[in-house]
Amino acid sequence: MTKHTQAYVAALSPTQRRIAQLGVVFVPIVTQITDILRVGSLAFYYAFKKPIRWREVLQQSFFIGNRSLAFVMIVLGFLGMILIFQSGFQAKRIVGDLQGMGALYLQLLFREFAPTVTALMLATRVGTGIAAEIGSMVVTEQVDALRMNNAEPIQYLVVPRLLASIVMTFVLSCVALCVAFGTGMFVANTVFEVNVATFYNTSLLEWGDLIIFSLKALAYGITIPIIASQAGLAAFGGSEGVGTATTMAVVNASLAVTILDFVLSGVGYIFFFS
Amino acid sequence: MIRIAEVYKYRGHECVINGVNLVIPQGTQVGLIGPGGAGKSLLMKICAGLVRPDSGSVLIDGTEVVGIGDVEMTSVRSKIGMLFQNYALFDFMTVEENIGFPLRQLGGRTEEEIRDEVNRLLLAVDLPNTQKLFPNELSGGMKKRVTFARAVIANPPILFYDDPTAGLDPVTSGKIFALLEERRARGGTTSIVVSHDILGMRDICDSFVLMDHGRIVFSGTREQIEASTRPFVGQFWRGEADD
Ligand SMILES: Nc1ncnc2c1ncn2[C@@H]1O[C@H](COP(=O)(O)OP(=O)(O)OP(=O)(O)O)[C@@H](O)[C@H]1O
Ligand SMILES: [Mg+2]
Numbered sequence: 001m002t003k004h005t006q007a008y009v010a011a012l013s014p015t016q017r018r019i020a021q022l023g024v025v026f027v028p029i030v031t032q033i034t035d036i037l038r039v040g041s042l043a044f045y046y047a048f049k050k051p052i053r054w055r056e057v058l059q060q061s062f063f064i065g066n067r068s069l070a071f072v073m074i075v076l077g078f079l080g081m082i083l084i085f086q087s088g089f090q091a092k093r094i095v096g097d098l099q100g101m102g103a104l105y106l107q108l109l110f111r112e113f114a115p116t117v118t119a120l121m122l123a124t125r126v127g128t129g130i131a132a133e134i135g136s137m138v139v140t141e142q143v144d145a146l147r148m149n150n151a152e153p154i155q156y157l158v159v160p161r162l163l164a165s166i167v168m169t170f171v172l173s174c175v176a177l178c179v180a181f182g183t184g185m186f187v188a189n190t191v192f193e194v195n196v197a198t199f200y201n202t203s204l205l206e207w208g209d210l211i212i213f214s215l216k217a218l219a220y221g222i223t224i225p226i227i228a229s230q231a232g233l234a235a236f237g238g239s240e241g242v243g244t245a246t247t248m249a250v251v252n253a254s255l256a257v258t259i260l261d262f263v264l265s266g267v268g269y270i271f272f273f274s
Numbered sequence: 275m276i277r278i279a280e281v282y283k284y285r286g287h288e289c290v291i292n293g294v295n296l297v298i299p300q301g302t303q304v305g306l307i308g309p310g311g312a313g314k315s316l317l318m319k320i321c322a323g324l325v326r327p328d329s330g331s332v333l334i335d336g337t338e339v340v341g342i343g344d345v346e347m348t349s350v351r352s353k354i355g356m357l358f359q360n361y362a363l364f365d366f367m368t369v370e371e372n373i374g375f376p377l378r379q380l381g382g383r384t385e386e387e388i389r390d391e392v393n394r395l396l397l398a399v400d401l402p403n404t405q406k407l408f409p410n411e412l413s414g415g416m417k418k419r420v421t422f423a424r425a426v427i428a429n430p431p432i433l434f435y436d437d438p439t440a441g442l443d444p445v446t447s448g449k450i451f452a453l454l455e456e457r458r459a460r461g462g463t464t465s466i467v468v469s470h471d472i473l474g475m476r477d478i479c480d481s482f483v484l485m486d487h488g489r490i491v492f493s494g495t496r497e498q499i500e501a502s503t504r505p506f507v508g509q510f511w512r513g514e515a516d517d
Contacts, residue, residue: 141362144324145424148356149379150348 032230036252039154039230040222043162046155053160060164065171068125072118072172073179079117080180083108084187098192102199105184110209111268114177115169116261119220122169123253127228130161131249134232135242143233158229162222169221173213208272212264219260227253275300276432276464281320281330283313283488291316291327292488298466303458305479306468307510312485314468315359318434321466322354323347334432352380355430359437359468361417363409369396369420370405376428395423400449414441422450426457433457433465439474447474454478472511484510 012020084105091098134157137143143153188194231249235241276298283291291313298304306314319325321332323339332339334350342350355376363372373395374388383391396402399419409417422438435454439447451471455478457463469475475482482499484492484507492499492507499511508514 137365140365141358141360142364144319145356145358145362145364147324148322148351148354149376150351151375151379152344 032234032252035234036227036230039158039233040226042154043158043226043229046152046159047162049155052163053156056160057163060160061168063129064122064126064164064168067129068122068168068172069175071125072121072176075121076114076117076176076180077183079113080109080183081187083113083180084184085191088188088192092192098188098194099198100201101188101192101194102185103201103204105199106181106202107204107209109177109180110205110213112261112265114180115173115213115216115220116257118173118176119169119216119224119257119261120254122165122172122220123224123257124250126165127224127249127253128246130225130228131232131235131246132242134158134229135235135245136239138233138235139238139241153233154229158225158233161225161229165225166218166221169224170214170217173217177213206272208268212268212272215267216261216264219264220257223256223260224253227256275333275335276321276466277331277333278317278321279331279333281317281327281332283316283320283325283327290488291320294330294485294488294490296483296490296493298464300464301461302480303454303463303465303467303478305475305482306466306485307470307472307475307482308485308491309510313488314485315436317485318356318436318466318468322356322434323350352428353430354432354434355425355428356433357421357425357435357438359440361409361421363417363420363424365409367408368405369401369407369409369412372409372420373423373427376424380428391427392423395427398453399423400446415443415446418442419446419450422453426453431463433463435465435467435469437468437470439469439471447471451475451478472513 009017009020084101087105088098088101091101134143134153137157143157146153146156185196185199188199189196228249231245231252234248235245276296278294278296281291281294282289294317306317308314316325320327321334321339323332323342327340330340335353337346337350339347339350364375367375370389370392373392377383377388377391392405396404399422401416401419401423404412404416404420409420412420418438418441422435425433425435438454439450442450451474454465454467458465458478458480467475467479476496479496481493481495483490484499486506492502492504494502499507502508502511
């Protein structure tokens with residue numbers, strides 16, 4: 001607070017001061033959201049502007065895949081088994097018939113679990129990676145050096161990560177879907193003796209499910225790198241600054257994925273499933 | 275010419291650049307000295323348009339850099355070369371790619387021309403056969419020399435050197451100062467040199483500016499600074515400890 005603001009605050013009535021204190025909470029949140037929107041819109045602006053560093057896009061795609069493929073497969077594989085195991089018991093108790101389980105499960109994977117759980121994994125794995133990389137470039141002045149050479153950091157660093165993430169989030173969500181369905185099918189078959197051919201049932205799938213799956217994957221694929229890049233670009237200080245940026249990236253990205261999931265599920269319900 | 279007028283920068287409550295006024299005439303080399311945390315690096319970044327001051331104005335060859343857009347800044351920045359205190363070498367690029375980066379960004383040269391220029395500079399800074407190494411394979415002193423090469427490769431008319439000899443042995447730092455002197459002698463370059471090596475800087479700067487706590491506390495030629503009777507100035511210049 002400068003002297004000027006101090007004097008201003010001192011002159012406020014108690015009620016006014018209480019209202020002003022709300023700013024302590026809301027101003028940082030609003031500032032951060034504005035900054036994320038700024039990075040996002042600039043990234044889109046540059047994504048449609050030449051030159052795009054395609055070699056870097058390829059390299060980043062490889063990094064994302066390499067970093068997260070095993071992670072996503074393991075988590076989704078186990079999650080698939082657990083989901084079928086738990087819901088199988090419930091279904092047996094209530095309905096007694098497990099024939100429709102595969103069809104319902106596939107729908108659930110498309111609409112919800114495959115893209116969203118994958119995105120949550122990517123928020124931790126890819127989000128931290130991006131925030132740490134860009135953050136350490138900021139604190140070692142590499143980003144300043146880019147700007148001095150008229151290489152806009154958002155164009156140079158964020159755009160390749162954004163494009164790579166859009167593609168890889170979709171690819172990894174598809175992998176996740178297959179793995180989770182496969183392990184679920186395995187449990188259904190071994191524990192509940194549901195025939196594989198019965199379990200593999202696409203009768204409930206609609207175009208809406210595919211569209212929601214793709215929309216979610218696309219939204220997460222855009223949001224995670226943008227939020228992580230903003231956290232990295234906002235890093236300051238030394239290596240602790242990088243640490244703070246990484247934490248901020250995971251928290252914000254996971255939060256954003258959850259909120260987007262809620263919104264897009266609502267959109268899906270209104271447009272396709274009601 | 276660089277003209278800095280009434281520049282203020284706050285960090286929270288603290289005033290880290292406190293009303294700085296400074297004019298650096300075309301073709302002169304100014305030595306910017308002062309204790310750690312005085313604001314030397316920050317002032318340079320403000321001049322380069324990397325940090326926006328809270329108030330004040332910075333004119334580079336007549337163009338105001340405070341608050342201008344990125345597009346206008348492009349033409350100003352292509353005139354400036356900067357050697358960063360923390361090396362700022364791109365860790366995903368080799369030495370060769372790092373040094374050639376400014377030329378590649380400017381465009382208009384073939385890869386072969388760029389390579390020749392990089393090799394010539396690597397010889398000048400005494401780092402032959404390091405083209406394919408990555409920054410994390412270099413020692414601190416080697417990195418400093420690479421950043422020097424990257425700062426000067428495009429022959430910019432304005433140069434900011436932030437501690438070009440930190441962490442160098444006396445022989446190498448002598449060489450770097452000799453390269454700075456060579457550039458100054460050629461004429462036409464306006465530059466600011468930040469260094470704690472006052473002995474090395476004495477002979478290569480046209481004038482000196484002493485900063486402390488975000489203010490300019492003294493500015494003048496070597497003779498004027500040596501003749502100064504102010505205790506802080508004399509002590510700092512001769513590197514004497516407080517008693
Ligand atoms: N972008 C910035 N915004 C606000 N304050 C900053 C910024 N960058 C640095 N500072 C503050 O400015 C002060 C001066 O820092 P600066 O790095 O310029 O010192 P210096 O004179 O270069 O010191 P040294 O000789 O150790 O390099 C420090 O207190 C620092 O925290
Ligand atoms: Mg400094």
